Amino acid sequence: MDTIEMTEKYVMKTYNRYPVSFVRGRGCYLYDENGKEYLDMLAGIAVCNLGHCHPEVTEAICEQAKELIHTSNLFHIKPQAELARLICENSFGEKVFFCNSGAEANEGAIKLARRYAFEKSKKGYEIVAFKNSFHGRTFASVSVTGQGKYNEGFGPMLSDVKFAEFNNLDSVKAVISDKTCGIIVEPIQGEGGIVPATEEFLKGLREIADEIDAILIFDEVQTGIGRTGKLFAYQHYNVEPDVMTLAKALGNGVPIGAIVAKGKAANVLKPGLHASTFGGNFLATAAGVKVIETVSKDEFLESVNEKGNYLKGKLLELKKEFPHIIESVRGMGLMIGVVCKMECGRIVEKALEKGLIINCTAKNVLRFAPPLIISEEEIDTGIRILKNILSIF
Ligand SMILES: Cc1ncc(COP(=O)(O)O)c(C=O)c1O
Known part of the structure; x- marks a missing residue:
């Protein structure tokens, strides 16, 4: 029995889980049982703020x-x-x-x-x-x-x-x-x-x-x-x-x-x-x-603000490009919500398929809560994946 089958059989079904089982994490990346790499822009729902397995x-x-x-x-x-x-x-x-x-x-x-x-x-x-x-x-x-x-x-x-x-x-x-x-x-x-x-x-x-x-x-x-x-x-x-x-x-x-x-x-x-x-x-x-x-270090918190502004800026560019999907972008630092004009569960599923982890809250808000150590290059990678997905909706 693999992990998914065992979960289905023995774990109370209190969660609707995605069909993925991660085995390893480093920084902003997670790896599943088949070795596929995922960029994690959710950090276990705002938990792994220092990234996975911070040394x-x-x-x-x-x-x-x-x-x-x-x-x-x-x-x-x-x-x-x-x-x-x-x-x-x-x-x-x-x-x-x-x-x-x-x-x-x-x-x-x-x-x-x-x-x-x-x-x-x-x-x-x-x-x-x-x-x-x-x-x-x-x-x-x-x-x-x-x-x-x-x-x-x-x-x-x-x-x-x-x-x-x-x-x-x-x-x-x-x-x-x-x-x-x-x-x-x-x-x-x-x-x-x-x-x-x-x-x-x-x-x-x-x-x-x-x-x-x-x-x-x-x-x-x-x-x-x-x-x-x-x-x-x-x-x-x-x-x-x-x-x-x-x-x-x-x-x-x-x-x-x-x-x-x-x-x-x-x-x-x-x-x-x-x-x-x-x-x-x-x-x-x-x-x-x-x-x-x-x-708590000042430089660390300053970098969170810089990267938050960077990510927000990129998401606002997507809003301009996809005005029929994105209504607004809000939040502070690296706690950012993209308010959509549609329910966004399907966007999250598609993102996961393409190796990007985000989630949907309040039905129509895409939530970004990446590890605070994320780099601008990694943000660019996430935005590129999201942009490809939005173009199919
Ligand atoms: C603002 C807030 N309070 C409380 C909780 C509950 O925390 P826990 O799941 O650790 O009990 C959450 C979880 O998402 C939360 O976002």
Whole structure:
């Protein structure tokens, strides 16, 4: 039985997978079982920001695996402490909690907001979230996800969640009250179609959260770790949240998530209130240390902006050439969405056949989230393949 047959037989069919099984990756390239090469402009959905098998991350993982992998959080863990320090020194954060995924980080952030309200004897436990958002698949995170398709048939959802319109402060004011304990928002909606928040909107949320003493949570699971050209997307906006959630690229492929908090939010989660067996173990945090050390360098982030502008420019040229297909190009850094005038699943399939990996989000948005180490030549290669494909539609 080959990999595809075994998957079909033994793995729960929760994904519609493409008929490809990769066996090796280097930098921006993946190789399948037949040796075919693919240019990866998706990076495992914004995870492998340093590319596949980045030599220093791989070395850090291998060295750590030879020494010690897991002890539990009953004891101190050196790379965990180092990673927490690096995150705090490079962000607004003062304290970090480690977990294993984005959904889990958001789950913990929502618990934190509710616990803060409990300790302040607030009048209620309502969370304000946004339509079209995506925060993960666990119960709390799917309950604050503003797209019905993700929670249909799983109800009842977490109670006391109110949805407002993204980038619309009036709609937030309409649902906010002294019962609100938290607001959760993505600085750029990822699964919702690469939709950046406006500065006015995030600043307005900050003011509202301050007025009613609620916890403002930025979900930076997809936007964090250099993806947008800053280490964290909030740094584009001159607004700091109380809590930021991270995952995806923090381990460059090793599962890890984090809740970063400051001020009134920093010490809400006390011993016994929240925990994770694997969270922040030696292996995951050793990878995370190398990732943050590399991505946080000014030259590295500058190069992300340059390459982001380069890719955006090339995509805008394609828009001119294919106005019947491409409506607009949006995003920040190397998190770019090409809004199409048609559903774009077929474009993604054709691209894969031709050795280019991209994906489709919100039905009609082609998502580009390549490894941040991509070169201009590699971008040119991707654009050439895409151009050939668009000419057949
Ligand atoms: C903004 C955002 N939050 C949370 C998640 C969930 O992360 P995970 O799949 O690691 O649970 C995702 C995943 O795509 C995401 O994009």
